[in-house]
Amino acid sequence: MPRVNPIDTEYFKDERRTGDFTVIGKTVQRSDALGHVTGRTEFFEDRTFPDLAHVKIHRSAHHHARIDDVDVSEALRVPGVLRVITHRDVPSNWYVVLRLIGIEPNDEPVLAEDRVLYKGEPIVAVVADSEAAATEGAARVRVSYTELPAVLDVEEALAPDAPIIKQAGTNYFVYEGHHCRRLRFGDVERGFAEADHIFEWRYSSAPIEHAPTETTGCVVVPQSSGRLLIHSNTQAAFFTLDNTALILERPFSDLQVKGGTVGGGFGGKVDVMVEPLACIAATLTNRPVKFVYSREEEMQVSSPRAAERIYIKDGVMDDGRIVARKVMLYVDAGAYSRHSPYGTTKACAHLPGPYTIPNVYADCHCVYTNRTPSSAMRGFGVTIADFALESQMDRVARAIGMDPLQFRLRNAYRDGDMKAHRKIAEGTALIEVIQRAAALVGHELPEEYRALTSSTPRGDQP
């Protein structure tokens, strides 16, 4: 059945002006749906290539260890195994996705060299005629380790006596000389001093997997021109091309990425995890090579949504105005940076939530631990912050005896307000979505709250 049109045209009437559109704002059928229902949509793995070889990985058994020795002789004896690839075969052994925009330091090897920083870190890649032989070969690699103390908690990682797990010398990402991304707006201590009430609580989350139904993968095909054609389910074709070329130390023009049809990404396919090794394998064997994560790798080794820990302290007046908010936020980046420094900055820009608060202070820490590196995931930096912020809003409203929606409306940001990161708010509509949601469930709001609008300056309203 065609779906009901969910647009409520009563709001922002003057700004909407839709009369002259012919296809915009219309429910037209998805252009890809026919292929989906007939099974004709072509995902990267739906192409078959003669002589295809496969890559599987031998991974770290420890959270943190020195590598004393790697023995691949047994792996090479497995029938069907063509090559093993170690860090010595990787021309520039750095996977640091943000180096494209000048973010330093280089911190993650493509294949581990003398140490491993998380359980599951890739050490050796095995190329074989069949997936089964590659899997068997990877299992036969022998690595001897000396275990090192592991750090698995973000606040313990920052303690003065914590073992330093990163070669850069700190267990946190350094933001232009600071140990965190800072937000300073107004005078938060004066705000607390003036407040009628102070509330302070802690929130936290565990890592979450993207779990796309299609796992991360690629097929690399050597071309007659000498170039490499990469069929990939990456979320970002040029990100993948550029990072892969840097690792291969080949001109960017040597690579071609084809994709664009992805079986769910949710942020998990922004990192460039499979293409560089598949390209190296294809170059070394001169055969088409497939490297696709198993479901187990997708679950346990691919980057999750970062676990976070968030402390929020609010100063609130009897009338419901929040006059000061201080946030201490810790992102568990796991062992390597990937996109986490950027996600932590995104969290910082999001604070203190969609409310106008005159005094805001936040320290947002991107912390390294001996865990699977976390990275981008649908809304990262914001999703867990919103859980904390909106739980806090509910608790404060209850504590001061105010209706939870009226409390939000009282503090909601409006056009013209200065946000904590010093951008003037425009096009705001928090008030209206709250009013509309209240109407959806029959939550009565007093007239003065129903009359609020986002475009009316704060001074003219309660």
Next chain:
Amino acid sequence: MTLLRGRGYASVNYPTGMNLGGDPSQALIHATTMGAFVISLSSVDLGQGLKTVVAQCAAETLGMPMENVIVDTADTDTGPHCMGTFASRGTHRVGNAVIMAAREARDVMLAVAADELEVDAGDLETDGTGFVRLKGSPETKIHIADITLAAHFKQGRTISGRGIFLKERNYPVPETGEMDPDSCQAHACTVAEVEVDDETGVVTVLSLHNAYEIGRALNPAMAAQQVEGGGWMGVSHAVFESTEPYYPASRDHGPVDFCEYLMPGPAEIPVQSSVILERPASNGPFGAKGIGEMTANAPIPAIANAIFDACGVRLTTMPFTPESVLRGLDALRA
């Protein structure tokens, strides 16, 4: 055993785009000799429907039917640069680039048509069915197939266009966090209703009522897909999911398949009702903002607040497992 019901609220905003390195996307467009327009991109569709909405943007701008628009994307040899699909940037960045390219192509299309009809290009309009016609005199018209044939075989012109959207790089001020990372903000308020079983600790999310403000719903059914599919993911994050169930204490017990990694199945989904408001963004394609990511966000705290409303247990750690509910209930009874 008692089933306790509660209701919880959450209201959020979400940025479109997140720029720390300069955030461009390009689009190229050209007409075939038979009146189709091919949009060349390197952008990726994750299933959110980018291919469809950019075709809508092109069709609207060109004034041509959807059937005349072909999207060819994500080949780095043939498509111009795009940063990628993340940060709720796709519709906004790529949509804007496509509109700019389509405007340029439209201008050439009208100029060719004007020469064929021997009128002034400024007096022409499109009718959305494939014809270019003289304003006020609709019988003076020419079909797009004839325009593109004439351009190629008679006039020697290419009907094509180039488009780019760039949000320039911004550097946060290290001392204060002053920055300009995003292009606009979308908004949402979700009301969750839950039922808590005080014997098993199981939380059932009964309903999600969603009010979203997304600038412009370019395709309302697809916007609803994002709201309700993301709403499901929010429920899943809230009460089911983790790769490390005993985080941070233990790294063991990690699920390795869909049997162990818990998510709500079709029998465990809430009823959702959703309303979309539109306050067009001045910099969005036809006013649209990005909503691909935000839709999982509001449900999570709304559910946490509903659990408190139902049984008085304040859960501050995600996910809200039966074990954590029971521990909370025990603490209340103690």
Next chain:
Amino acid sequence: MKIVNLKVNGVGRTFIARPETTLLLALREQLGLTGAKRGCAQGACGSCTVLLDGQPVVSCLVPAVTVDGSDVATVEGLADGRKLSDVQQAFLDGFATQCGFCTPGMIMSAEALLDRNPNPTRDEVNEAISGNVCRCTGYEPIVSAILDAAERRRAGANL
């Protein structure tokens, strides 16, 4: 190694299977039918669902050598020329696909349900697709599409 004879979507096909070849890989890599997807190879996502002698199976767990002489139906065989099956058309009209990776498996589970039960309840639909994971849609559009397809089929049968 064994020679396997199958009827796939009504057409006789023959291939050589190793003991470890699954029906899924045989379909995808030897017969060129890539509609069934490999989402996990663990039997837990349903994206590889096909019908084996009319019953829905996760083809990633079925050794190809065990199905000699069987009838296999895959998503590629559902449409009649350009005319989609009722289930396919209902998925299309109901916006029941996003990334589409789960769709072929979902559709085969739905076809199997409607073959044995033309008038299922919502609960019976939920049950029939309980082994099919979708990460995008939230399931509601899929369940509604299957109920809609049941109605279309009944209407078609009454013509």
